[in-house]
Structure formats: C-alpha cells, structure tokens
Amino acid sequence: MAKGIETMSENNFKVTYEPLNVEETIKKVADRNAGAINTFIGTVREMTNEKKTLKLTYDAYVPMAEKKLAQIGREIAADIPEAKIAITHRIGELEISDLAVVIAVSTPHRADAFEGSRYAIERIKEIVPIWKKEHWQDGEMWIGDQLETTSYPEGKPLYKEATEDD
C-alpha cells in the first residue's frame, strides 16, 4: 500500500523562482486509479480588508522548505496510502494574480482528495520555512513578524486552523 510514497519523487516538492504551471503539478499526481484530483492554488490577492497590496516578495530557506513539503506529502500518504501529492511553491517577486503555490492531490475517492489538499495548505502555513513580504503603497513588512501571537511548539507544530487572512 506504500505505492503513493514510492511514486512520489523528490521532484514532486519544489520551491522555484519560475512562474508556476498548474498542469505540470497536476501531471505529477496522475494515476490510473485516481478518480479525483484536488488542486489548491494560492494567488496574490490585491485587497486584504482595506489594504491594497502592490506586490509580494517571497523568500525561502530552500533546501529545508523542500524537505518540509516532502514531509507534508508523507504525512498525507500516511493517512491515505493511495494518495499522490505534489506541491510547488514560487519565491521571488510576485505580482497581483500570480500563483504563489500549487498543490495537487490525487486519490481514488473525492473526499480524500479534498482533505489531503486542505491539510497540505494548512501545514505549509505552519512548518514550511517560506516568508512573504507585503508591499503596500505606504510601506512593506515581512508577514508573520506582525503576528505576535504566533509561536511554535518544539519540533513539529501541530495541525490547527490558521487565520484566514494569510
């Protein structure tokens, strides 16, 4: 039953400066026994509450970020052995509507695909060393820094609902 894990190469979990291609990430999870593929795409949104974003800069601790993305893949496959997972995260300078992250999860049945994809995005926001800098008309700030309440448990942060303004 470890098929999903075997067929998920390191190549399924990437951090890149290149613009993201959704089809490419989806192709990595193709499987004759997949009946469902859920794809989550995070895009650069212009307005957050009353604040207008001009652009974003993402930075990452690349080798560790790719390891942590692969760990998320293994966590999902531990729950859903038939799942295949691929995650690509872009870094560098992003404009409004650019794709920041593409997650694809294929499973035999649809409920698992939704669940795996949702788990992946929540975990990315907890354990993957990638940072976003917001550029507004009146300034800029590394996000995360403003969240005085954010703290990490030792080693492996637990799954929790992240705030929806991320």
Added chain:
Amino acid sequence: MAKGIETMSENNFKVTYEPLNVEETIKKVADRNAGAINTFIGTVREMTNEKKTLKLTYDAYVPMAEKKLAQIGREIAADIPEAKIAITHRIGELEISDLAVVIAVSTPHRADAFEGSRYAIERIKEIVPIWKKEHWQDGEMWIGDQLETTSYPEGKPLYKEATEDD
C-alpha cells in the same frame, strides 16, 4: 456584492465532447481579489473495488445540464458573493485517466474555495442530467440505474453526502 454573479457568463458552465483543459477552466475564475482557487477534477478510475473499468461513456441532456451547472454556480455565489465559479463536464467516450469534470472556484480566502468546490461536485451528482455508462470486461451498465435507493425529492434535490463510489 453581486460581482461574482455578474462576471460569471453562461460560458463558465459547459458540457462538451472535447477533452478538458484545466488551465482554461481556471482562467475563467481569475480575479484580482482571489487569494485562493480550488480545482476539483474528476477522472476515470480503472479499479472500483474488484471491478476493472475499460472505459466510460457519458451522455447528457445538454441544454438542461448546462442550466443546472449554472444554477449550482448561483447557489455558491448566493453563499459566497465574491466567489467565481466555472464548471466544464465532458461527455462521449472516455478512457482511463481522462478528465470527466473540471470545477474551479476562486474566492478571496481559502476555506470558501474548498467549500464551494466541494459543494459543486456533490450537487452535480444530485441535479445535473448527466449519465455515466460503465464498460467492464464482462458487461456494461448505465450507472445510477443500479442504485435502487436513489430517488429525487420534488423539484430541487437537497444537498447530501453522496456515496463515495460514484
């Protein structure tokens, strides 16, 4: 707040004999204020329990099916006014791994995108006049027909968890 509805043309809800293109459906929901796009793709799975599918044939009552897909879009937008929705369903003869349906839902925040996309696939399985014929090694059958328990309430079937073998 009816922006999502205004910008969703009839063109967002299509039944077609052509192979599906995921990027094309995603493009229809692009929005400067989308921070999240959830895409659900239904694919032709080879094995269901012990049974091996050779291919599928989908048929539809096309004009009504497109109307019902558009209705599902309106139902989602009634709940999430900023949502943009596009659904394309393929009919005709499909091979293993072919895409049968592509749903894309963009929203400012990710929880809504997941919810809208999930709602759409469940509703498709309830109210959209599209039928699947399974071709196995030892025979073929219009699916739905075998579900002796399936019955429709008058007019507008209610949302419920559909069986996961669909």
Added chain:
Amino acid sequence: MIKVLLFAELEEKAGQREIEYDMEEVSVKELRNKVQEDFPNITGMERAMAALNEEYAGEDTPVHKDDLLAFIPPVSGG
C-alpha cells in the same frame, strides 16, 4: 405535439430518445404511464424525475402542446 425525451437506460430500452404525442394537455403522471404502456420493456420509469422544458417538475404539472418533457433517470455525472 408534445415531445418526450428519454435518456440513458430509458433511451436504451425504448430504442429511441424522442417520442412525439399528439395531445393538447396531459399531466406528467399521465405521460409517464403512457410511455410505460407504449414501451413495456422500459425499466426504471418509476425512478425517473420529470423535467418540463428543462426544469424539474412534479407529477401533477400539466404538459401542453409544444412542451418538452424529459424523463431523467438517477444522474451519475461528475
């Protein structure tokens, strides 16, 4: 003419997708019975939903000349 549409297994058993009836007014229920009489080998008519002019309709809905009535077996798209 009232045009009746059959789909999926209904169509397969009837051997045709369209039937035309020269009627002025009739209820959905009456048309359902008529189809079953005319095509006795159809199975599953009792599980089919009716759609009048592309909108789901109840059993007592009147169907008139030039209307389009479709019988929709349990759907299985997605």
Added chain:
Amino acid sequence: MIKVLLFAELEEKAGQREIEYDMEEVSVKELRNKVQEDFPNITGMERAMAALNEEYAGEDTPVHKDDLLAFIPPVSGG
C-alpha cells in the same frame, strides 16, 4: 566553524543572511543569545524557531563545529 542563517526580518535587521562562529560546541539557546548580542537591533529572535541542519530543534540541542543552525521566524508561505 558553525554557520548561522537568518531569514526574512531577522536577515533584514542584521543586514546579512549568514554568520560564522568559530566554536566547538554550544547550545541553540546560547547561539540565539549570541546573535542577539552581536546584532542588538534584531527584533523577533525570541519568536524564531531554530533548525539544526534543516530540521527543527529544541533550545537545549547542542550545535557542533560544521553544523548549520537556522533561525526561522514565523512562516507565511502559501
């Protein structure tokens, strides 16, 4: 040498991503204090998670010569 990496706001305030310390063994906590001393204008060190050789590590974990210790401010990817 022990190499220390700083990211995001930590890097911006320090003005550099990498620091090298000529030490044989030291705890994560001691290195955290050392960085704060050497770069007094850094804010948020106390909220940063430590990662030793690309794996999250607790405060008392020993760091040796040739190890790589990263300070990871609250992440905001996705």
